[in-house]
Amino acid sequence: MNRFQIQGLKQDDFAEMVAEDVERALAHYDEAINKPTMVSVGKIAGSIASAVTLLSPKHQRAIDAIHADLPGLASKFVRALAAEAARRSEAGIAGVTNPPTTPLADVEPPSLPKSDDLESMLIEDWAGRVAGSTYLEEHLRIARSTLHRWQRRGEVIALRKGGRKHVFPLAQFVDGRPVAGIRDVLSLITNPRLAWLWLTRPSAQLDGRVPIDLLRQDQVDEVVEAARVFAPG
Template structure:
């Protein structure tokens, strides 16, 4: 039984759903499915949620579902169509409701912005499980000959991806460095995707917005403008 099938290893249902969603999106891109980014994200999210929910059922419940094997496709189609119809009805209702004397929203300027579902998923996961090889400033100084002062200057200027680990410690994904420097364009990507975890999650995986190519690899080959435009598109969706 793999870690994706075993809820006792500590991974949450939400985190598992996110991992499956990402894998489904990559599979759809690799098989050339013609879907816009929003539809691709929805397909992955739905598949991930269903797979995670199934994994966290009891053994008896999973065996009971197995008896419907021949009907899974029809049931899945009915489920998705039902979701679409419900969303359409809710959208129509919302557009037809007049807002009267709506109070002004409270000033939440001092409160942190709420995290998106994928950001919450990344916050709940160990960095080592999704970010690839990472290292602290000591390792980078010893192995990459990057002075701490230089690394901190890059960090202040948003020229390098720094991921918080634990309390105040930051680690740096090694895949972002080329010849001892961060790849060009990281600053622009962080301007589009402000959350460093989400920015690196996007940079380090096949991106539907780029035809399945990996953004960080493109930055290493000086394809900055194309990656930045895709990052802005990803941020808006």
């Protein structure tokens, strides 16, 4: 097991745990910091820690390779975050989950590889964290029979690895179940690899937002319509 794997914890629970630890550390070492700022810092730290665990091993190793530069990059991120917060506050859109304008909205998402190219790519290099049925049964309490039933019905994305073995991207599960909308997306984008790649990348059809993030927020209709526009043919 690598150091990013979280046993017995959901991603949201892990983020909350990190946030609480950061808040306690701030309270201990900086008595002058106010409570709202303390909570915000904890939430930022927890969200980043959780997001890193969902990266592919390749991208995790890339981050490891530049650890000396991380403080500077983190400072740039915080300054950009503060500038965006100030912009939203001045525009009167603070607290809006999806404001009318976002940095991603003005950026054209990169084109996705073709299906044939995906088949030759290592799953670990692009799919994020994946796991087999044994891991899902032990850590998410998903019985093999249930997993196979979901797979037959197209309710879960299974990526074939090697001959007959399948692995399952972990980001598609919430509370031990696949998020709603996976079946609809697979009915439109029938290649599982292409479907998962589309789900996990900023989508031009969604103004640069990431489809799987929206499905995890129960915004199914919008994602399905975007998949219909994207679907080959």
